[in-house]
Amino acid sequence: MSNIIDTKKILVVQECIVGKKCDICGKEIPPTVIPHKYGEPVYDYYEVTTHHNDWGNDSVDSYEHFDACSPNCACELWEKYIRDSAGERNTMCIEVEHINCWTRKDTEVNVNA
Numbered sequence: 428m429s430n431i432i433d434t435k436k437i438l439v440v441q442e443c444i445v446g447k448k449c450d451i452c453g454k455e456i457p458p459t460v461i462p463h464k465y466g467e468p469v470y471d472y473y474e475v476t477t478h479h480n481d482w483g484n485d486s487v488d489s490y491e492h493f494d495a496c497s498p499n500c501a502c503e504l505w506e507k508y509i510r511d512s513a514g515e516r517n518t519m520c521i522e523v524e525h526i527n528c529w530t531r532k533d534t535e536v537n538v539n540a
């Protein structure tokens with residue numbers, strides 16, 4: 428059996444990121460104006476990851492990721508995390524990465540485009 432091939436226009440509807448907002452203050456994080464390669468917006472924000480390393484399998488499930496619009500919001504987030512975890516956890520791990528057009532991880536960015 429052979430396939431009969433033709434071309435058709437197909438409309439695909441899918442979820443896509445159209446903006447970013449701060450998980451702490453709720454403010455929308457505006458895209459940067461620096462030119463980039465793929466025509467997608469590049470955002471300047473702080474990615475905060477929290478987790479614990481206490482004994483037990485649940486340490487793997489304790490990872491949570493947040494987006495913060497500013498150092499102030501990132502500080503607010505980890506202060507709350509430490510306050511809420513104190514007495515419950517022996518370890519409180521926090522990782523903060525400044526995401527911008529230079530550190531963006533998901534796609535390669537060419538600022539000369």
Ligand SMILES: [Zn+2]
Pocket residue numbers: 449450451452453454495496497500
């Ligand atoms: Zn914020």
